[in-house]
Amino acid sequence: MPMPLEIVGLGKPEVRFVWDEGDEDRWSARRLRLHCTCAMCQSELTGERILDPASVPEDITVTHMELVGNYGVAIHFSDGHSTGIYRFAALRANRTGGDEAS
Template identity: 35%
Template sequence: MSAQPWPVKLTFRAGAQELVAEFEDGRAGRVDYRTLRLESPSAEVQGHGRGPKPPPPVVPEDIRVLKAEPVGRYAVRLFFSDGHSSGLYTWNILRSLTVGD
């Protein structure tokens, strides 16, 4: 198993409603807040265990990230304007969601 890509900088751009992530290997990318919310790694969004994935959440177009908290050295918890905050975004998940420039 390869090491997780370590983010060196996370920039939350409220005006553009996006997160820009820069990784130690030089890769950088961006992901909009709506995609982050729709793809939340939480059980509420992804489902529990082996059961079917629930229908996608209804996410407003103007969703915002209100706060971000580090979780250990492996993830970040995002707090969204619709009250959702149960997903832990590991560095691998963030990297997979970002689209390079």
């Protein structure tokens, strides 16, 4: 299971994940917020996206982060959203070179 060596982004509009293989990923806070899979953002029954991307500010930042076990990180955002857990395996699987993929 992938586990980052370093996660940097508190108070910033971007989060940088440094992986044990030496790879580095950068996700904008907005892109992370748009990828949230909590029950407020994605239907637990159908998997359909509930979150309206237009409701997420372009200038959103990370206000708090904490590890969740050895598998993910909980991220709180400046728009008040704080219920998402970002699994490291999913972050690695959704790697892209771009910053604003949905």
